[in-house]
Amino acid sequence: MEYTDFDDSKEKRREYLKLLLPKEYASSIFTINIDRLFKNGIRGIIIDLDDTLLPRGVYKIPFAVYSWIEKVKEYGIKICLVSNGSSSKRIEYVSNSLGIKGFAFSLKPLPFALKKAMAYLKTSPEQTAIIGDQILTDILGGNLVKAHTILVKPVAEEVSLVRMPMRFVENFLINFLKLEIDS
Ligand SMILES: [Mg+2]
Numbered sequence: 001m002e003y004t005d006f007d008d009s010k011e012k013r014r015e016y017l018k019l020l021l022p023k024e025y026a027s028s029i030f031t032i033n034i035d036r037l038f039k040n041g042i043r044g045i046i047i048d049l050d051d052t053l054l055p056r057g058v059y060k061i062p063f064a065v066y067s068w069i070e071k072v073k074e075y076g077i078k079i080c081l082v083s084n085g086s087s088s089k090r091i092e093y094v095s096n097s098l099g100i101k102g103f104a105f106s107l108k109p110l111p112f113a114l115k116k117a118m119a120y121l122k123t124s125p126e127q128t129a130i131i132g133d134q135i136l137t138d139i140l141g142g143n144l145v146k147a148h149t150i151l152v153k154p155v156a157e158e159v160s161l162v163r164m165p166m167r168f169v170e171n172f173l174i175n176f177l178k179l180e181i182d183s
Pocket of ligand 1: 048049050051052132133134
């Protein structure tokens, strides 16, 4: 009987681990196959800002990011920005420039902001892709709300000593979970 209990907890642990697994892993937003997402029923995208769209603290938006957002919109896929960042001024600037809605102070992986964003997009979790560069915030949060999660490589090298341990843990997880890029 005790063995059964042991198996149960092993199964549980596997379930928890699955919450960290992105459904896709891409080298950047630009290599994500939007056509395939649309064909698979995705109608809304929730995208992270820092190190997913732009390096941290950066205001200047590359032309490629503008055209990527346009391409998403042309598919009829709605998109909004959900950031854990606290600079509402910058988040507002970026989202206004891109012509999309932005949510700041999101506290990912907590589900509140992601649910609010889905309500804004009017999409169900199955119709929603959540894109970000961090497993412990974007992917975990996205999996908790049962959306289609896509991990991307951070756009910039980490320079902040405060965040380096975080990047270390993320890289450890990427190896541990045996994630294959652009799979
Ligand atoms: Mg990020």
